[in-house]
Amino acid sequence: MLGARGRRTPSGTPIGIDPSRSAVRLTQVTKEYGRGPSAVVALDDVSAGIAAGSFTAVMGPSGSGKSTFLHCAAGLDRPTSGTVRLGGEDLGELDEKELTRFRRTRIGFVFQSFNLLSSLTVEQNITLPLRLAGAGTDHDSVRGVTAAVGLTGLLGRRPAELSGGQQQRVAIARALITRPEVIFADEPTGALDPDTADDILALLRQAVTDLHQTVVMVTHDPAAARRTDRVVFLAGGRVARRLDAPSAEQVKSVMSELRRAH
Template identity: 60%
Template sequence: MGWRGTRRPNGRKAATGTGEWAVELHGVRRRYGRGSGAVDALRGIDLALPHGSFTAVMGPSGSGKSTFLQCAAGLDRPDAGSVRLGGTEITDMSENKLTALRRTRLGFVFQAFNLLPSLTVEQNVLLPMRLAGVRADRARAREVLAQVGLDRHAQRRPGQLSGGQQQRVAIARALVTRPDVIFADEPTGALDTGTATEILTLLRRAVDELGATVTMVTHDPTAAGYADRVLFLADGAFAGHLPRTTPDRIAARLAELTARPGPAAGAGYRPAMAHAQGAGA
């Protein structure tokens, strides 16, 4: 599809300090509710993910996957611990500053494409720039639309596109500001198998050819097979990882976690394991 670019195409240098990491969570805890009904969704998460990586996060239902993504992306605040994105501490950042950071330095791709039906494809792609109060760069919009194979559809509206095409628009929108991280939440959950393959291939190529960083929550072992590494959550704690491997092996590990009674082992999963290239834990 004419993908072009180099690692970190925006020329942005890593932030100072620990900015070599795209995403960092240290001792992150999140509890919902009070008293006997309280639920510990995250129980002390330690994690560091490098720039230019594709990470899948999996786990049984209720394992904390969605809470992890929300805390990592600044959509929810942890009760304890710290979160850094591109070297920037966001844990205690004001809501206004956090909103501005999400609009300029993060990209989002969701299962429900979240496109505005009254806007054209191009206008949807440019929306993060407009919301951030910066000049809408139409040349940049055309560039990312060409990268996802939709440059000829720029003036159409979402309702005129297939589901797969709408998700391509969402990916273009996520790429347009050259974000530090793209967070994807079940991005292929509403798509058929063939279209899902196309979307996952686009995300993979965004990492390999454009230097993007993708963190994807998924329940699908096939989708997770596109990632550089798969991290497993169970009962709010990390329970191991696998380097890039087959969907069958991923499914087998997930089945083991689903069958495991009680709190998961691996609550002390350390950041260094997040970029391990050896055998899975």
């Protein structure tokens, strides 16, 4: 199983994290859907930085802008205004072809529904980003990643032959295989039972602690958020609160406050 919660400095900053270096930075990002009087503002002048080598949760009441935040930060959607920089690259300066290439090689994704291709084996699903990017497959890297996420011996199986937890492990291995600058996880434990969810969260925690990855996770679950280094709370499309070294109880308290206020 992946490593334990990372050690922290006396100030609460996880050891090995440089809070001055952002893996992702949103600056005055606004995202509107539609036009005119019927337009919906999903993000409203949001500025936020995600420290490199950290595990960050994004939370908020329903309709707060969590998914839009993730989609804009990951280059899946373009903001109406403002800038998004990932790994020093201004995503707004990339055309669609360049942005697609950027996502394939420098960003990893983990989704609630796993998003595996049923016709491919576990190994083929894991190495798909490499093939799409036209890169060669390093079998030592494949073996290393699959061992790290507990899939040794399952590489020849297809998704239908795996449990939900095993399928999510495949998704995490696929996200790790290119050694991306950031892994974005959208409700990665939402379809899993509590014990399996805890295992998956431990894997994501290990990706940060042991592999020095940056993970940004949208979640509604305080138990999931307590695994992270920081929680960014959204409400009404704006950043409402930030919480470092969160406990489940603290997260529940903030979420209750935000629901009452909105």
